[in-house]
Amino acid sequence: MKHVKAVIFDWAGTVVDYGSLAPMGAFVETFEQFGVPITIDEARGPMGMAKRPHIAALMALPRVARAWADQYGHAPNEADIDAIYDVFVPKNIAVAASYSSVIPGVAEVASALREDDIRIGTTTGYTREIIDEILPGAAAQGFSPDSIVCTGDTPEGRPSPYMIYRTMPALGVWRTREVIKVDDTAVGIEEGLNAGTWTVGVAVSGNAFGMTEAQVKALSPDEFASRRHAAFQKLQAAGAHYVIDSVADLMPVVYDIDARLARGERP
Numbered sequence: 577m578k579h580v581k582a583v584i585f586d587w588a589g590t591v592v593d594y595g596s597l598a599p600m601g602a603f604v605e606t607f608e609q610f611g612v613p614i615t616i617d618e619a620r621g622p623m624g625m626a627k628r629p630h631i632a633a634l635m636a637l638p639r640v641a642r643a644w645a646d647q648y649g650h651a652p653n654e655a656d657i658d659a660i661y662d663v664f665v666p667k668n669i670a671v672a673a674s675y676s677s678v679i680p681g682v683a684e685v686a687s688a689l690r691e692d693d694i695r696i697g698t699t700t701g702y703t704r705e706i707i708d709e710i711l712p713g714a715a716a717q718g719f720s721p722d723s724i725v726c727t728g729d730t731p732e733g734r735p736s737p738y739m740i741y742r743t744m745p746a747l748g749v750w751r752t753r754e755v756i757k758v759d760d761t762a763v764g765i766e767e768g769l770n771a772g773t774w775t776v777g778v779a780v781s782g783n784a785f786g787m788t789e790a791q792v793k794a795l796s797p798d799e800f801a802s803r804r805h806a807a808f809q810k811l812q813a814a815g816a817h818y819v820i821d822s823v824a825d826l827m828p829v830v831y832d833i834d835a836r837l838a839r840g841e842r843p
Contacts, residue, residue, distance in 0.1 A: 584773070592678055595782070681825075755773040756775075
């Protein structure tokens with residue numbers, strides 16, 4: 577590979593945790609504990625953001641804000657967001673390790689990238705404590721990136737490009753056009769676009785589907801096609817240069833981008 581120098585992956589739903597399920601239970605349980613139940617679909621809406629802004633976005637949903645006001649007599653405020661966050665984080669840390677299974681094809685792609693001398697970075701909406709729970713299992717299954725930047729490591733999380741800007745020097749790369757960002761959420765695609773990288777959306781293994789691999793395989797062909805189309809549209813609408821089913825399908829995209837760079841094309 578002559579022109580692509582680095583690939584920066586998201587974590588949950590992209591390289592581990594097929595369906596991006598780990599945070600969902602923790603969000604739903606936490607809001608339940610405060611007497612303001614939310615649905616899995618509501619919890620999924622802001623996925624990809626750092627977790628405190630994610631909670632703030634959930635609290636700002638009109639239905640949730642009304643339910644909170646009914647329960648507590650006032651609209652949700654910063655102290656309420658902090659209270660929920662303080663309960664959420666230990667729950668997420670507790671389940672993270674059990675959702676560290678590497679998505680099929682990821683280890684092989686990581687190996688292929690290394691063979692082509694392409695560096696591997698990661699950015700995540702997870703805190704360092706959560707990633708520390710996931711890392712050993714992921715490494716044992718063949719995914720061990722050269723760099724990890726977590727929420728809290730930069731002034732802002734996604735959709736700002738700060739985490740990518742912090743990753744690039746760690747990987748020894750300075751031209752953003754030589755970098756590919758791979759993510760399963762719209763806000764992660766925006767992160768890449770705001771940084772000036774190529775962007776690849778992951779439709780089936782991630783947040784857009786929100787199902788285990790077994791559940792995906794159990795779908796009827798029509799249902800799968802319908803859900804896949806919706807997931808592709810969501811990521812394309814966010815501006816993704818490419819959309820694939822899972823990271824297993826990434827290498828042909830990397831070769832295509834390399835050829836486009838050789839022709840003088842830019843993201």
